[in-house]
Amino acid sequence: MSMYKERLYRSEAIVLRRANFGEADRLLTLLSRDQGKIRVLAKGARKPASRKAGHIELFMRSKMLFARGRNLDLVTQVELVEAYRPLREDLVRLAYASHTVELMDRFTVEGDPQPDLFQLLADNLHWLSETSDLLLAARYYEVRLLSLVGFEPRLFQCVRCGRLLEADEPLFSSELGGVLCPVCNPADRWAQPISQNALKLLRYLQTRPVGAVRALQVHRSLHAELENIMMRYLQHHLEQRLQSADFLRRLRREALDALRNGQGSALTDQGVH
Numbered sequence: 001m002s003m004y005k006e007r008l009y010r011s012e013a014i015v016l017r018r019a020n021f022g023e024a025d026r027l028l029t030l031l032s033r034d035q036g037k038i039r040v041l042a043k044g045a046r047k048p049a050s051r052k053a054g055h056i057e058l059f060m061r062s063k064m065l066f067a068r069g070r071n072l073d074l075v076t077q078v079e080l081v082e083a084y085r086p087l088r089e090d091l092v093r094l095a096y097a098s099h100t101v102e103l104m105d106r107f108t109v110e111g112d113p114q115p116d117l118f119q120l121l122a123d124n125l126h127w128l129s130e131t132s133d134l135l136l137a138a139r140y141y142e143v144r145l146l147s148l149v150g151f152e153p154r155l156f157q158c159v160r161c162g163r164l165l166e167a168d169e170p171l172f173s174s175e176l177g178g179v180l181c182p183v184c185n186p187a188d189r190w191a192q193p194i195s196q197n198a199l200k201l202l203r204y205l206q207t208r209p210v211g212a213v214r215a216l217q218v219h220r221s222l223h224a225e226l227e228n229i230m231m232r233y234l235q236h237h238l239e240q241r242l243q244s245a246d247f248l249r250r251l252r253r254e255a256l257d258a259l260r261n262g263q264g265s266a267l268t269d270q271g272v273h
Contacts, residue, residue, distance in 0.1 A: 154178030
């Protein structure tokens, strides 16, 4: 009986990725609260009568019972906690949710439990499900994720010389990991300008609780500047392009084309502009 119990374990988990496996199974990549990132097999999940099928869609958060297997652990029971349904019903929300889980997948390794990462992901998916400012939710998530995984950019002091930044117009260096004072600007010829307002917003996202951040009203031009800075920084550290970022750019082009043709677009009101 004790050996049987040792084979089983429970954890709350969120679906990051899924793929077909065999004739009727699903291979899932999950972020679990207690086990970290894991890959598991949901046997028979693609069968029409499967009880698991409706609870293991992308982004869903569930309580799961697992059985240890020789190569892959198996999902044996699933109890839905939160479906985040709006993320699958709206194309723009879907794009931002995909960005959220892709970043979590890329910045984590299997078998490294970090409950703070699980909670950040769960909270951000909930925020994306209900907010009208998807860009703010995305930037807050990126900044906090970077802090938790050890890539927090230095924003208050020059990353090269340590000088406190006051009213300077610094540059942001993805290569060196933060802002450069005017004296140290030549240290990275690829560093990009960052306005005082963008720097203040990044600092706010890095240091203030989510409740204070959610109350912010951010101008679209500032959102655009910050997005450009963060995308370069993230892709530098990941050393590869983000598929979700490409998808968002494609949505943005389609929205702009629709506006030029006088058709208007709901996309421009939801974080794609």
